[in-house]
Amino acid sequence: MSTDRRDFLKAGAVAGVAAAAVNLLPNAVHAAGNDTIKVGLIGCGGRGSGAIAQSLEADKSTKFHAACDFFPEKSTSIVKAMKGKFADRVDVGDRVFSGLDGARKVIESGADLIILATPPGFRPYHLELAINAGKHVFTEKPVAVDGPGIKKCLELAEVAKKKNLAIGAGTQRRHQAGYIETIKQIQGGAIGEIVAGRCSWNGDGIWFHPRKANETDVEYQIRNWYHYLWLCGDHIVEQHVHNLDVMNWAIGAHPVKAYGFGGRSYRKVGTPDEVGHIWDHFAVELEYPKGVHVSSYCTHIPGIKSDISETIFGTKGSSKVNAYRINGKQVFEGNETNPYVQEHIDLIQSIKAGKPINELQNVAESTMTAILARMAAYSGQPLTWEQALNSKELTMPAELTEKSTLKTPPVPLPGKYKVA
Amino acid sequence: MAPRTILVILSAVLGGLVLCAASPRADDVKQVIPPSPKVPAKVELPHKNFTDILPGEEIKFEMVYVPGGEFKMGSPADEAGRQADEGPQHPVKVSPFWLAKFEVSWDEYYTFWKDPGIFKMDEIPEEDLAKLKPDAITKPSNTYVDELYDHGRDGFPAICMTHHAAMMYCHWLRWKTKKGYRLPTEAEWEFACRAGYEGPYGFDKSEKLDDQSWMKSNSPDEDHPKGTTHKVGTKKANKLGLHDMHGNVAEWVLDHYDAKFYETFPADKLTLNPANKPTEKKWSHVVRGGSWADPPERLRAAIRRGSDKSWMKHDPQLPQSIWWLTKMDVIGFRVALPVEESPELLGVKPMVLKKVE
Numbered sequence: 001m002s003t004d005r006r007d008f009l010k011a012g013a014v015a016g017v018a019a020a021a022v023n024l025l026p027n028a029v030h031a032a033g034n035d036t037i038k039v040g041l042i043g044c045g046g047r048g049s050g051a052i053a054q055s056l057e058a059d060k061s062t063k064f065h066a067a068c069d070f071f072p073e074k075s076t077s078i079v080k081a082m083k084g085k086f087a088d089r090v091d092v093g094d095r096v097f098s099g100l101d102g103a104r105k106v107i108e109s110g111a112d113l114i115i116l117a118t119p120p121g122f123r124p125y126h127l128e129l130a131i132n133a134g135k136h137v138f139t140e141k142p143v144a145v146d147g148p149g150i151k152k153c154l155e156l157a158e159v160a161k162k163k164n165l166a167i168g169a170g171t172q173r174r175h176q177a178g179y180i181e182t183i184k185q186i187q188g189g190a191i192g193e194i195v196a197g198r199c200s201w202n203g204d205g206i207w208f209h210p211r212k213a214n215e216t217d218v219e220y221q222i223r224n225w226y227h228y229l230w231l232c233g234d235h236i237v238e239q240h241v242h243n244l245d246v247m248n249w250a251i252g253a254h255p256v257k258a259y260g261f262g263g264r265s266y267r268k269v270g271t272p273d274e275v276g277h278i279w280d281h282f283a284v285e286l287e288y289p290k291g292v293h294v295s296s297y298c299t300h301i302p303g304i305k306s307d308i309s310e311t312i313f314g315t316k317g318s319s320k321v322n323a324y325r326i327n328g329k330q331v332f333e334g335n336e337t338n339p340y341v342q343e344h345i346d347l348i349q350s351i352k353a354g355k356p357i358n359e360l361q362n363v364a365e366s367t368m369t370a371i372l373a374r375m376a377a378y379s380g381q382p383l384t385w386e387q388a389l390n391s392k393e394l395t396m397p398a399e400l401t402e403k404s405t406l407k408t409p410p411v412p413l414p415g416k417y418k419v420a
Numbered sequence: 421m422a423p424r425t426i427l428v429i430l431s432a433v434l435g436g437l438v439l440c441a442a443s444p445r446a447d448d449v450k451q452v453i454p455p456s457p458k459v460p461a462k463v464e465l466p467h468k469n470f471t472d473i474l475p476g477e478e479i480k481f482e483m484v485y486v487p488g489g490e491f492k493m494g495s496p497a498d499e500a501g502r503q504a505d506e507g508p509q510h511p512v513k514v515s516p517f518w519l520a521k522f523e524v525s526w527d528e529y530y531t532f533w534k535d536p537g538i539f540k541m542d543e544i545p546e547e548d549l550a551k552l553k554p555d556a557i558t559k560p561s562n563t564y565v566d567e568l569y570d571h572g573r574d575g576f577p578a579i580c581m582t583h584h585a586a587m588m589y590c591h592w593l594r595w596k597t598k599k600g601y602r603l604p605t606e607a608e609w610e611f612a613c614r615a616g617y618e619g620p621y622g623f624d625k626s627e628k629l630d631d632q633s634w635m636k637s638n639s640p641d642e643d644h645p646k647g648t649t650h651k652v653g654t655k656k657a658n659k660l661g662l663h664d665m666h667g668n669v670a671e672w673v674l675d676h677y678d679a680k681f682y683e684t685f686p687a688d689k690l691t692l693n694p695a696n697k698p699t700e701k702k703w704s705h706v707v708r709g710g711s712w713a714d715p716p717e718r719l720r721a722a723i724r725r726g727s728d729k730s731w732m733k734h735d736p737q738l739p740q741s742i743w744w745l746t747k748m749d750v751i752g753f754r755v756a757l758p759v760e761e762s763p764e765l766l767g768v769k770p771m772v773l774k775k776v777e
Binding site: 046047049050051053054078081082084085172203204205206207208209210212302303305306307308309323325328329330338340 | 736776
């Protein structure tokens with residue numbers, strides 16, 4: 001095993017771009033002596049903190065090597081917490097960074113595997129840094145918030161393949177035994193030919209943190225990242241991507257077209273700068289190849305009856321995928337490993353075996369599915385995959401610094417909002 | 421942008437303050453966090469069933485009077501399905517109390533969760549949050565995924581809440597009603613469940629468990645082939661008038677779980693109101709009565725289940741929630757009200773803080 005791993009890390013390192021070679025060389029040499037996988041964490045919020053713990057739990061060979069968060073107190077506090085939980089598996093030294101440039105510092109710190117868990121708006125840029133530097137990556141979902149970001153991800157998926165880099169994604173349903181079995185049976189013809197699907201993430205909302213005294217625009221928006229399009233992509237992208245991913249997975253394709261509507265009726269009232277500008281409900285019809293249709297619903301509406309589910313309809317019945325049920329019959333009953341740990345197990349084992357998984361294309365297409373649905377609903381116009389993917393709408397503020405003044409666009413209005 | 425201040429009013433300073441904010445928002449300039457409620461140790465109400473009404477809400481709930489008494493707590497060694505932690509059997513005396521006729525329903529729980537007069541912790545500015553103790557009345561965060569997981573809502577038992585959240589619900593009830601509501605102690609719960617019977621279940625041998633409880637064999641329906649919760653009170657009540665003590669949802673009681681707890685009591689002498697008082701520790705607490713997903717032996721009056729960290733394996737965040745047991749859709753609770761609180765439990769309150777464990 002150790003030989004495989006050594007070879008593999010080398011393959012990653014040698015293929016790295018020249019500029020990164022300085023950082024990678026000692027890394028590869030060190031790796032030759034043992035089986036340690038040094039993990040760098042980018043984004044230390046609730047999800048990133050969970051992901052590093054799950055990575056450490058997934059395999060004895062991982063070591064927490066470096067961390068960054070935009071907010072310095074977040075990176076220091078997760079390092080402290082992990083020391084308490086996994087004492088000898090934490091060796092971060094002074095590799096604890098903050099600010100917008102922290103990601104680059106983590107990637108250049110000598111880590112082998114990078115966990116990307118910042119708000120999704122940053123993801124394409126961090127993926128680019130990490131993959132170009134020859135790093136294996138665990139990327140949280142979604143992987144972008146706009147068409148240009150997805151295009152970057154799709155290109156990077158190919159680069160990673162050429163470099164033999166493993167890219168795992170936080171679409172944990174794909175690592176959940178019950179889902180895997182149910183989808184396998186659907187694809188094996190258990191409900192005949194697939195004709196339609198329905199998926200939803202109907203819940204009642206998300207946190208909002210009051211503005212602190214003297215907080216800059218960038219600090220305030222990153223702390224409340226969910227509510228700003230450039231960081232979050234709207235809740236259809238950030239949350240509902242999980243359910244849309246199951247649709248794409250079961251159908252074996254991404255949609256070709258979307259039409260839908262929605263709006264913002266229940267969120268905080270105020271100027272977009274202060275309260276954000278994302279919507280709180282979407283209903284979108286997605287058209288897939290061969291005329292397969294999917295109804296997609298998602299809400300952040302207080303008081304609504306929650307419904308987080310995926311159903312696939314076929315010529316010979318239907319499957320409630322999230323309940324692991326086909327035509328009313330349970331198709332999976334066993335125990336599942338915690339899927340949030342399983343996704344790291346699958347990633348790390350693929351690295352060790354020298355057979356790197358690469359989930360970037362899947363998760364990029366699922367993210368794009370949600371972006372397409374969002375743009376169709378925002379505009380109120382039917383929209384094709386190509387139109388959305390090739391749109392010029394780039395949401396990342398130009399020349400962003402910690403001190404930038406941010407001007408938030410208005411809440412998108414169908415009829416007024418145009419796909420660029 | 422003007423700084424926003426929340427006036428954190430501590431009970432020690434302004435305990436007698438009358439709260440008059442009708443429907444405040446967290447972003448108002450001044451806010452009030454309700455002080456930790458002070459309630460009388462003794463309830464001056466006739467010793468019979470009564471209906472409580474939440475002031476300003478449309479929610480009513482029925483409380484069944486349970487006269488105190490003596491019973492053998494735990495199960496005999498030869499009871500079918502018996503676990504080691506159910507013994508040794510020991511004589512216990514419980515003082516009179518009221519116990520909710522039904523498990524807390526979503527209608528009631530949403531009233532708490534959506535109460536516009538209290539806040540989620542993330543709505544409170546960090547500088548003020550630092551001053552709050554865990555017993556400050558706050559409401560559950562939004563769920564990471566869901567709270568229903570395909571189970572029913574209106575009239576159905578609330579599920580997936582942590583012990584801390586159930587404790588906070590009681591704390592909130594105290595504030596609303598000025599009565600000393602809390603979770604029943606494990607001893608009170610078993611006494612009420614047994615309703616005078618010594619066998620595995622709290623009803624006569626001529627009765628059928630199937631008529632008394634929702635469990636694995638009878639809870640499935642067309643939409644839920646693996647079983648589901650059912651509306652509270654749709655099975656027969658026990659002799660005291662309490663519904664769903666066996667099955668439907670497993671119910672939080674007040675006590676920390678200790679497998680050896682019963683060994684600490686004399687076998688030949690009555691113990692008065694035993695309780696393993698909850699602390700700031702998140703783990704572990706007792707649930708009782710079994711659920712819609714359990715077979716009959718796990719619904720027995722004596723069976724004890726200790727909460728476990730694995731109950732939160734579907735919460736991938738760190739620190740994990742102190743409010744929700746993600747996907748743990750078999751756990752609920754009901755509330756109790758002692759006629760006169762035992763001295764050890766005076767001032768019992770939620771104490772859990774959010775942190776990485």
